[in-house]
Amino acid sequence: MTIASVSQAVLLSLTIAGLYAAVAAGLTLTVGVTRIINFAHGEFVMLGAFLTYWLHTRYALSPWLGMAASGVALGLFSMLVYRVFLARVLKQDEHNQLLATLGLSILLLNIAVILWSPDPRVMQAPALLPSLRLGDVSIPGNNFAVALVGLTLFLVMLWIKTHTRYGTQMRFASDDPELALHAGINVDRVFELSFVIGGAAAGVSGGLVALVLYVQPTVGVDLVIRAFAIIALGGLGNIPGALVGAAILALAEGLTSTFVPQGGSWGFGVAFLLLLLVLIVRPSGLFGKQVQT
Amino acid sequence: MNAARLLNRLGFYAAVAAPFVVVAVAEHPFFVQIAIGVAVSAILALAWDILSRTGQVSLGHAAFFGMGGYGSALLTPVFGPVLGWAAGILLCGAVAVLLGAVTLRLRRLYFTIATLSFSLSIQVFILVTPDLTGGSTGIMPPVIAGGSPPHQLLFITACLVVAATVSDIFLGPRFRPAFFMIRNNPHLAAASGVPVTRLKILAFAVSGMVAGLAGACYAGLYGYVIPEDVFTTNWNVLPLAVTILGGMDTTLGPIIGAVALRALEEVARHFVGGVGYQVVYGAVIILFIVGMPVGLVGFARGLVRRRRKPAAEADTVKARLAS
Numbered sequence: 072m073t074i075a076s077v078s079q080a081v082l083l084s085l086t087i088a089g090l091y092a093a094v095a096a097g098l099t100l101t102v103g104v105t106r107i108i109n110f111a112h113g114e115f116v117m118l119g120a121f122l123t124y125w126l127h128t129r130y131a132l133s134p135w136l137g138m139a140a141s142g143v144a145l146g147l148f149s150m151l152v153y154r155v156f157l158a159r160v161l162k163q164d165e166h167n168q169l170l171a172t173l174g175l176s177i178l179l180l181n182i183a184v185i186l187w188s189p190d191p192r193v194m195q196a197p198a199l200l201p202s203l204r205l206g207d208v209s210i211p212g213n214n215f216a217v218a219l220v221g222l223t224l225f226l227v228m229l230w231i232k233t234h235t236r237y238g239t240q241m242r243f244a245s246d247d248p249e250l251a252l253h254a255g256i257n258v259d260r261v262f263e264l265s266f267v268i269g270g271a272a273a274g275v276s277g278g279l280v281a282l283v284l285y286v287q288p289t290v291g292v293d294l295v296i297r298a299f300a301i302i303a304l305g306g307l308g309n310i311p312g313a314l315v316g317a318a319i320l321a322l323a324e325g326l327t328s329t330f331v332p333q334g335g336s337w338g339f340g341v342a343f344l345l346l347l348l349v350l351i352v353r354p355s356g357l358f359g360k361q362v363q364t
Numbered sequence: 365m366n367a368a369r370l371l372n373r374l375g376f377y378a379a380v381a382a383p384f385v386v387v388a389v390a391e392h393p394f395f396v397q398i399a400i401g402v403a404v405s406a407i408l409a410l411a412w413d414i415l416s417r418t419g420q421v422s423l424g425h426a427a428f429f430g431m432g433g434y435g436s437a438l439l440t441p442v443f444g445p446v447l448g449w450a451a452g453i454l455l456c457g458a459v460a461v462l463l464g465a466v467t468l469r470l471r472r473l474y475f476t477i478a479t480l481s482f483s484l485s486i487q488v489f490i491l492v493t494p495d496l497t498g499g500s501t502g503i504m505p506p507v508i509a510g511g512s513p514p515h516q517l518l519f520i521t522a523c524l525v526v527a528a529t530v531s532d533i534f535l536g537p538r539f540r541p542a543f544f545m546i547r548n549n550p551h552l553a554a555a556s557g558v559p560v561t562r563l564k565i566l567a568f569a570v571s572g573m574v575a576g577l578a579g580a581c582y583a584g585l586y587g588y589v590i591p592e593d594v595f596t597t598n599w600n601v602l603p604l605a606v607t608i609l610g611g612m613d614t615t616l617g618p619i620i621g622a623v624a625l626r627a628l629e630e631v632a633r634h635f636v637g638g639v640g641y642q643v644v645y646g647a648v649i650i651l652f653i654v655g656m657p658v659g660l661v662g663f664a665r666g667l668v669r670r671r672r673k674p675a676a677e678a679d680t681v682k683a684r685l686a687s
Contacts, residue, residue, distance in 0.1 A: 102473075108472075108473045108476075156650070156654065159654055160653065160654060163653070163657065165472055166416075166419065166421060166472070166547075167653050167657055169421055169472065169473070169476060170421070170604060170608060170649060170653050171649070171650060171653040171654065173423075173601075173604065173649065174605075174645075174646050174647075174648070174649025174650040174653060175646065175650055176646070177601060177605075177642060177643075177645050177646030177649065178643060178646025178647055178649075178650060179646070180642075180646070181640045181641075181642045181643035181645075181646060182640075182643060184639050184640040184643075185636045185639070185640035185643060188639070189639055189640075292597070296477075296480060296481070296484070299473070299477045299480075300477065300481065303473075303474055303477055307473065340484065340485045340487075340488030340489065340492075343481035343482075343484055343485045344485060346477075346478075346481055347466065347478060347481060347482070347485070350467075350470060350474060350478055351466055354469045354470050354471070354474065355471075355474075
């Protein structure tokens with residue numbers, strides 16, 4: 072274990088953290104505002120990954136444009152899902168909401184399996200950015216691109232929530248929907264908008280997935296489980312917390328899979344033991360508001 | 365429990381067991397396999413439902429399902445077949461108590477994530493301890509009934525009746541009000557003197573043991589399981605789909621749900637093949653949560669009640685006219 076190999080592993084893990092942060096930021100924005108625990112967020116990411124992949128392999132469209140197209144497509148798809156399905160579920164209790172989005176997730180995953188088979192695919196794309204060299208350490212160009220786009224997407228989510236008029240309305244509507252309604256805010260509209268923004272973020276994250284991971288139907292589940300772990304670490308609805316959670320999770324996974332013998336299969340388990348430990352000590356996450364229960 | 369209720373319940377168990385026994389006696393190989401699958405799903409779904417009555421939505425029941433199988437495999441050489449099974453199921457209960465204590469304070473989403481991550485961690489644990497658990501090559505639990513499918517079906521039907529009895533105990537007057545109060549308003553429950561902590565952990569322990577029973581039955585079918593057989597998302601999701609389809613908070617619901625879901629699954633397999641048939645799980649959950657949250661059993665009960673109501677009203681009108 073040399074300094075170079077450690078810093079290589081750390082830097083690579085941090086680029087993956089960029090992807091995790093992008094997925095988790097979209098999810099935590101939606102969950103933080105609407106309180107809908109959207110399990111299907113992972114499938115939105117998976118659909119984005121497939122869209123970017125197909126646009127590149129069939130029509131030779133640059134992954135940059137593919138990402139943007141996925142963002143738009145999944146934003147529209149989220150709007151459809153919200154209007155047809157989620158708006159009805161919102162009125163039911165939390166127990167049922169959880170079950171409903173879980174059902175949607177299973178449905179989309181298996182439709183993808185039926186349409187495209189469960190086989191993993193690799194997108195053969197030329198590197199989007201030149202690889203980054205720092206002494207003995209080098210980061211492949213696509214990992215660098217993922218880190219950059221992931222971080223940008225994360226900052227956009229944060230900016231929307233803290234610096235725009237809609238963000239203010241979102242925070243108001245999530246704190247006290249009834250009062251917000253009396254204040255003249257169209258709560259339903261605000262919920263829908265936050266769901267659509269979260270969906271668009273998922274679509275772009277899907278493009279990132281196609282750059283560095285296998286494109287396959289189960290990729291969304293793998294990511295959404297991690298994203299939930301991240302937002303549980305960071306605190307529900309806490310966007311900066313999601314970045315810290317993503318870094319912790321990606322580092323824990325990356326370092327064990329590199330330095331523990333046969334660590335490849337450990338990665339997931341270690342990350343979750345970490346999560347369980349944090350939840351035991353702080354049941355609302357590292358940075359979440361601690362609620363007395 | 366009074367005599368009438370006892371008789372009613374005994375009749376119910378006989379009615380549940382009868383179709384399975386008929387299939388076992390008829391010895392039709394295809395239907396015997398289907399019935400075994402249905403009974404195992406029903407036991408697992410009953411386990412999930414018992415826990416869900418306290419508001420704890422688990423996505424980690426594959427962990428207990430797998431542990432039931434692995435426990436019976438590892439403990440049978442130590443304690444012999446009968447005690448080994450019992451010890452394996454008790455192990456599930458003990459682990460469930462620990463998990464229940466750890467996740468006690470977690471709110472809904474966090475609870476669900478914690479159970480999901482628990483089941484993934486258990487799978488990792490099996491994979492990295494090949495000396496103890498056989499790792500990815502699997503393990504050999506004791507075979508039920510010498511490997512004869514009709515006899516296995518009879519045995520698993522008996523296990524289903526046991527699970528149904530346990531479920532009924534927790535729907536009885538002693539536990540039902542407390543469980544639903546904990547689900548709807550834990551603070552009110554605690555303020556009213558319901559021992560919330562103890563009951564939540566009790567529900568977890570019982571649920572874990574019943575899920576372990578299902579797993580031990582499943583693992584004992586062929587006497588060989590690998591981690592990918594039992595610790596998969598499929599077994600985490602199946603109990604939800606079954607219970608929601610049949611009807612939550614009932615004993616009959618998960619059993620009817622297991623039959624109906626298996627039928628849908630067979631239809632889906634016919635059209636889409638071996639992969640992707642789980643699309644019906646998703647469709648069923650969505651349709652029933654949005655359109656019929658009470659499930660098939662709840663819907664049927666509603667129909668019966670509506671039928672009876674006009675009749676009862678007519679009687680009172682007649683009575684009034686007569687007086």
